[in-house]
Amino acid sequence: MSSRNINKLVFGNLIVFFVVLLTPGSIYKIYTLTENFRNVSKKQSTDVRISYPTYLDKERANQIYLELLKLKTKYHSFVGWKRENVSYKFTKISGKYKTRKSLGESLNNSFWFFGGSTMWGYGESDNQTIPSHFNKLTNQSVYNFGQVGWNSRQSLNQLINLIGDELSPKKIIFYEGINDAILQCQANVKEIPNHPFEQKIRKKLSSNISWNEFTRNILKFIFDPYLKLTKSNSFSGINTKKSKYFDCDINKVKSKRIASHLINNWYIAYLIAKNNNSEFIGILQPWVLTSEVNYDYLTESEKNKLSLYKTHLDIVYENIIFEMNKACNYDKEFCKSIINGVDWLKNKENVFIDFGHTNGEGNKIISEKITQLIKL
Numbered sequence: 001m002s003s004r005n006i007n008k009l010v011f012g013n014l015i016v017f018f019v020v021l022l023t024p025g026s027i028y029k030i031y032t033l034t035e036n037f038r039n040v041s042k043k044q045s046t047d048v049r050i051s052y053p054t055y056l057d058k059e060r061a062n063q064i065y066l067e068l069l070k071l072k073t074k075y076h077s078f079v080g081w082k083r084e085n086v087s088y089k090f091t092k093i094s095g096k097y098k099t100r101k102s103l104g105e106s107l108n109n110s111f112w113f114f115g116g117s118t119m120w121g122y123g124e125s126d127n128q129t130i131p132s133h134f135n136k137l138t139n140q141s142v143y144n145f146g147q148v149g150w151n152s153r154q155s156l157n158q159l160i161n162l163i164g165d166e167l168s169p170k171k172i173i174f175y176e177g178i179n180d181a182i183l184q185c186q187a188n189v190k191e192i193p194n195h196p197f198e199q200k201i202r203k204k205l206s207s208n209i210s211w212n213e214f215t216r217n218i219l220k221f222i223f224d225p226y227l228k229l230t231k232s233n234s235f236s237g238i239n240t241k242k243s244k245y246f247d248c249d250i251n252k253v254k255s256k257r258i259a260s261h262l263i264n265n266w267y268i269a270y271l272i273a274k275n276n277n278s279e280f281i282g283i284l285q286p287w288v289l290t291s292e293v294n295y296d297y298l299t300e301s302e303k304n305k306l307s308l309y310k311t312h313l314d315i316v317y318e319n320i321i322f323e324m325n326k327a328c329n330y331d332k333e334f335c336k337s338i339i340n341g342v343d344w345l346k347n348k349e350n351v352f353i354d355f356g357h358t359n360g361e362g363n364k365i366i367s368e369k370i371t372q373l374i375k376l
Helices: 003-041 058-070 130-138 152-164 178-184 198-205 211-229 252-275 300-330 332-337 360-373
Strands: 073-076 080-083 092-094 111-115 142-144 171-176 279-284 338-340
Touching: 003 211, 111 130, 111 152, 130 142, 130 360, 152 171, 152 252, 171 178, 171 252, 178 252, 178 300, 252 279, 252 300, 252 332, 279 300, 279 332, 279 360, 300 332, 300 338, 332 338
Parallel strands: 111 142, 111 171, 171 279, 279 338
Antiparallel strands: 073 080
């Protein structure tokens, strides 16, 4: 064969090789990008939580998760991402602040609730969130400022925005802890405070990409289809077999800073409330392993995460409780306003839909606990 024919053969084989190598990844990428659309179209969510005993009405639960699939997010200055306004059967988001609809909703002179996705009401309908249950119990006006993924600094920033808009709360409730710990204990988070999308924003803004990151992205693209078939997650998601995804167990300074920032955020919120003739309550929220509840129904993948989360949540929570006790030395009134609620769901059956989110019954119990703290 002539050298020209050999070059053609080699070149042709290389093309075939790369087509075979990259086609599965390309097909899988298209599949994942259209998965939400297909699930909504066939009106059947694939979320395994629908099958849990936490949901008695499976059809209703399916509809709630289908609605979650359709939600879009948009970035807002100083606070981060919020879900865009929608009006679905079980999920309504509206207004200037892109907030979840509540029973008895009123913006001024009402009970303002702040927190992450548990306060927002992830996995439940509008009328089964903590603020809605609080309204049903007390007949007091409420407003739900909880947002998916938010930590205490974002809640504080939202509160500052509201006061800047010359709005006035009756009482302010912060219900937090899990997001401050889990999202900031990630090993790639080097500075505290931090919100969960900072790393993504930096990567998008940076024109440079490291060779290691480039290699990882290529390997992820190639191997994800096969890993999906084997139900592995080595190149995507949290690898629960390796605790190096989080570092609060070895980075003691970081875990203490996470805790001190949360308490300082609460203290600033307390001072804002006091200055506006209002009252503040900060609640350290429970999660499944502080509650001694049944969680046998969780998937094996979710159970595997629990031991990993426990290592780091325990450390940060211990530091938060230490900071709460320390606060009693410099402000007795603030001390009375911060509550350790980690055992509020102790021995309550089937209230968790995963490691931290609670169903309507769990939200009702939390709202009952909050009601007991407040003088109406």
